Amino acid sequence: MINRHHRRYDKMGLQRLIEDSGFAVRELRYFFIWPLGLMYLRKLLHGTKERPGKPYTVTVPPGPVNRLFASLSRTEQRLMRLGVHWPLGSSLLAVVEKPRALSWDEALSVSARTAG
Numbered sequence: 001m002i003n004r005h006h007r008r009y010d011k012m013g014l015q016r017l018i019e020d021s022g023f024a025v026r027e028l029r030y031f032f033i034w035p036l037g038l039m040y041l042r043k044l045l046h047g048t049k050e051r052p053g054k055p056y057t058v059t060v061p062p063g064p065v066n067r068l069f070a071s072l073s074r075t076e077q078r079l080m081r082l083g084v085h086w087p088l089g090s091s092l093l094a095v096v097e098k099p100r101a102l103s104w105d106e107a108l109s110v111s112a113r114t115a116g
Contacts (some may be wrong), residue, residue, distance in 0.1 A: 014092055023096040030089030031080060034072040039090060 009017070015025050060066055080086075 009092060011092065018094060018096050023098055025094065026097050027095040029080070029093050030074070030086045030091070031076065031093055032090040033086040033088065034076055035069075035090055036088065045088070051093060 011028055015028055018025050032050075035067065061069065
């Protein structure tokens with residue numbers, strides 16, 4: 001809940017949800033592996049509970065830090081384009097496909113095959 005996200009999925013849970021919703025998963029992968037250490041450190045230092053009276057804000061870090069983070073993200077993107085699949089990450093990317101509707105002839109063919 002640190003970033004006000006109320007749902008967390010692991011890879012298998014998201015795949016199951018997508019498929020149960022009638023979609024086909026074409027690709028499912030983790031990304032943003034580089035900030036995990038920082039996220040775990042923040043969790044250790046501050047916990048995950050909201051603090052009453054202290055509004056949660058996200059600010060852009062100072063220029064040099066922001067450029068470093070952007071560079072790490074670009075490097076991760078390049079590695080993913082080269083086929084690197086991370087075993088974990090702070091986010092999941094799902095590419096899904098809605099099944100196409102069968103034509104009338106295809107539906108009749110499927111019906112005839114399953115009836116016999």
